[in-house]
Amino acid sequence: MKKYTYSAKESDNSGKWCIVNAEGAVLGRLATSVASRLRGKHNPLYTPHTDMGDWIIVINAEKIALTGRKLDQKMYYRHSGYIGGLKSITAKDLLEKRPEDLIRFAVKGMLPKNRLGRKLLKKLKVYAGDKHPHEAQQPELMQL
Secondary structure (H helix, E strand, O other): OOOOOOOOOHHHOOOOEEEEEOOOOEHHHHHHHHHHHHHOOOOOOOOOOOOOOOEEEEEOHHHOEOOOOHHHHOEEEEEOOOOOOEEEEEHHHHHHHOHHHHHHHHHHOOOOOOHHHHHHHOOEEEOOOOOOOOHHHOOEEOOO
8 A cells, every 4th residue: 555645736725715804913913824824724735835725805904003112113125226226114104004015014024935925925815994895705704
């Protein structure tokens, strides 16, 4: 009898839709649970090189909490590609302008830095308010 380790394929993934309410949640703790769920680590068939995760919808991103003095001290950087083109924004300003990006950046940092990570990030949908256009997928509420 041959013994081998089963390696899951993407066709084995059911791809459920989950919804997460970010109201009052701490950013890092929410991001770790979302990244783990996107990766598929909750699934017994988890395979590191395959997309076995679920689709995640995060609502109420504008009501996320940061601990300590991170709102004033945490900086997000981007570069235009030109000399002297480094731009920065504090977490407080980013929360006011684009609260979806605050969660998206935190989750992106916890995913693999390769084509699988880019594919997984497309399965994350973040919305500032409590409305989202994914009712047809019948998402189930995920507890943190």
